[in-house]
Amino acid sequence: MKKIIIPLLLSVFLPSILKAEDVEFRAEAPQQVVVGKPFTLRYTVNQRARDLQAPDFSNFDFIAGPYTSQSSSTSFVNGKRTSSFTLTYTYTLMGREEGTFTIQPATIRVDGNEYTSNGVRIQVLPADEQPVHNQTTTNKQNSNNSQGSTANVGISKDNIFIRTIVSKNRVNEQEALLLTYKLYFAGVDVAQFTQNTKIPEFSGFLKQELEQQEIQTELEHYNGRNYQTAVIYRTLLYPQHSGDITIDPAHFEAVLRVQVRQQVRSIFDDFFGSYTNVTRELTAPGTTIHVEALPTGKPAGFSGGVGQFTMTGDISTTELKANEAVTIRLNIQGTGNMKLLKTPAVDWPEGFETYDAKVTNNFKTTTQGVSGTKQIEYLAIPRAAGEYTIPPIKFAYFDTRDNQYKTLTVGGWTLHIARGENDETTSTVVQSYTNKEDIRQLGTDVRYIYTGPLTTTKAQSKKIVFGSWQHIICYIIPLLIAIILFIVFRRRIKENADIVRMRYKKANKVAQKRLKEAQKAMNEHNKQAFYEAIERAAWTYLSDRLNIPTANLNKENIVSILRSKQVDEQLIEEVKQVLSTAELARYAPSAESAMEQLYKQTSELIDKLENQKI
Numbered sequence: 001m002k003k004i005i006i007p008l009l010l011s012v013f014l015p016s017i018l019k020a021e022d023v024e025f026r027a028e029a030p031q032q033v034v035v036g037k038p039f040t041l042r043y044t045v046n047q048r049a050r051d052l053q054a055p056d057f058s059n060f061d062f063i064a065g066p067y068t069s070q071s072s073s074t075s076f077v078n079g080k081r082t083s084s085f086t087l088t089y090t091y092t093l094m095g096r097e098e099g100t101f102t103i104q105p106a107t108i109r110v111d112g113n114e115y116t117s118n119g120v121r122i123q124v125l126p127a128d129e130q131p132v133h134n135q136t137t138t139n140k141q142n143s144n145n146s147q148g149s150t151a152n153v154g155i156s157k158d159n160i161f162i163r164t165i166v167s168k169n170r171v172n173e174q175e176a177l178l179l180t181y182k183l184y185f186a187g188v189d190v191a192q193f194t195q196n197t198k199i200p201e202f203s204g205f206l207k208q209e210l211e212q213q214e215i216q217t218e219l220e221h222y223n224g225r226n227y228q229t230a231v232i233y234r235t236l237l238y239p240q241h242s243g244d245i246t247i248d249p250a251h252f253e254a255v256l257r258v259q260v261r262q263q264v265r266s267i268f269d270d271f272f273g274s275y276t277n278v279t280r281e282l283t284a285p286g287t288t289i290h291v292e293a294l295p296t297g298k299p300a301g302f303s304g305g306v307g308q309f310t311m312t313g314d315i316s317t318t319e320l321k322a323n324e325a326v327t328i329r330l331n332i333q334g335t336g337n338m339k340l341l342k343t344p345a346v347d348w349p350e351g352f353e354t355y356d357a358k359v360t361n362n363f364k365t366t367t368q369g370v371s372g373t374k375q376i377e378y379l380a381i382p383r384a385a386g387e388y389t390i391p392p393i394k395f396a397y398f399d400t401r402d403n404q405y406k407t408l409t410v411g412g413w414t415l416h417i418a419r420g421e422n423d424e425t426t427s428t429v430v431q432s433y434t435n436k437e438d439i440r441q442l443g444t445d446v447r448y449i450y451t452g453p454l455t456t457t458k459a460q461s462k463k464i465v466f467g468s469w470q471h472i473i474c475y476i477i478p479l480l481i482a483i484i485l486f487i488v489f490r491r492r493i494k495e496n497a498d499i500v501r502m503r504y505k506k507a508n509k510v511a512q513k514r515l516k517e518a519q520k521a522m523n524e525h526n527k528q529a530f531y532e533a534i535e536r537a538a539w540t541y542l543s544d545r546l547n548i549p550t551a552n553l554n555k556e557n558i559v560s561i562l563r564s565k566q567v568d569e570q571l572i573e574e575v576k577q578v579l580s581t582a583e584l585a586r587y588a589p590s591a592e593s594a595m596e597q598l599y600k601q602t603s604e605l606i607d608k609l610e611n612q613k614i
Helices: 002-021 135-143 428-432 469-497 499-523 527-546 555-564 569-585 592-610
Strands: 025-028 032-034 038-045 050-053 060-077 080-095 099-103 107-110 113-116 120-125 149-151 160-166 170-172 177-185 190-198 205-209 218-222 225-239 243-247 250-262 274-284 287-292 302-315 319-321 326-336 352-354 358-366 369-382 386-390 393-399 404-410 413-418
Touching (some): 032 218, 038 060, 038 107, 120 218, 160 250, 160 287, 225 287, 302 404, 326 393, 499 527, 499 592, 527 555, 555 569, 569 592
Parallel strands (some): 032 120, 170 287
Antiparallel strands (some): 038 080, 060 080, 099 120, 107 113, 160 177, 177 225, 190 250, 243 287, 352 369, 358 369
């Protein structure tokens, strides 16, 4: 019985269920309309339907509707039949007063089931305070003074122009601001929005361009008139110093489609005119941004981060053995100058072998700035057993929302390190018996014994005789070699124990290694890798050479120490210039020649510092 009932029920209800899932019922209307001007509101459904229940249009004047229309199509692709159906209900409404209003969802019935559309939010703009002088009026004026034909090239600057819009006129140093060039036009037909653009260099800023989406127009009320607008360029700017920074004007070209008036006209010219394209030069005005310097009293660990951030972290384990790896993971998340954030330093205990941090960036650029996450992994290996404490990791930044410095803290772990299997502290007595082999019998026969006379041959006469001076020298020479090696190795152990001195001696060697990496990246035209290697070469060299901990490594400390060591002021300026250029070049486009020049400056700077007694 079940075998009969179940297929019967599926055959009755399954088609309606599948059909119900495919029903699409939506409302469409303009996002902006003008008071006193009609507009259309459309409801479309992709199935045959009835009983449309429209909402109350209380904020709008009802003019006409609903007008019903339907369309259907059928196509065959690779022998497969595909059909579509659309039913449309059209209302004509008109804005009654200025404001933003919401038209509630409508309902409709399809195969006995009720469906609800989306709501529509509409902004009603005020009417124009002054009439729009369109190009037709100007054409008639120009046609009286033309020979043959004329085109409208005297379009008023009030009919089409570009505005320079900044999200903020007053910002803090390193705080992101959004700059937008927006095109406004009314009474003209724009065939092409822009060509041959000339964007300013934005001196004093780091620039992060936003991805340009497909240009779309929308209605906007500005200076008493309603304009069609389009965003033609957007970029994020990060001011690099305090004071007033001026942004130069930008230049664009727009192609306008204008009607040509013939001197000899017929009755059809009013309906079928010829058109031509006219290029119009447009200038977006410059502007000035006031940049506030970051407040004094920067906390320890501040490395230039500006924005809003959060930080989380964890450690792989707190119970391990010597010579086993331990990993700390940090996750910095937020919005701001994410690309300029420096990696927080971890103060590992003495006796830990550490490695360079692994950084993974996952950023996206929005109108609020660069947002995303910066994931950092620190790896270290303890070499001796014991109990060690890792101090909390601190990340300081300037919060633009609260206008103050904040410090985020993560961690503060205690590690319990047990003895490893290959630990040097393992008992030597146990080790001496661990790998002993059983004594093996090499043979059962007695070795051959020579019973002949003992004669001295010529070769035997050259052998060293016990107690002779040659015999004594054979003991003295290895002893002298052992003493020399003992002194050399003792001195090397003492030098290796002096970490500061070792960093000082190896500073140039490490820097030259980084420079080779930069030269390789330059030859491969890998700009990102080149600037990273150059920056690491300069900062690492100065950190090792001047014995500055990573947490305190910044330009101010470097300049202060160089001056205290009476280094020439001109050389100090070169240090500042190389550090600033390397840092800025990572995020600003540059030519191949600039890469070669920066490489040469960095190499010469390291050579000069090597000759200084610091």
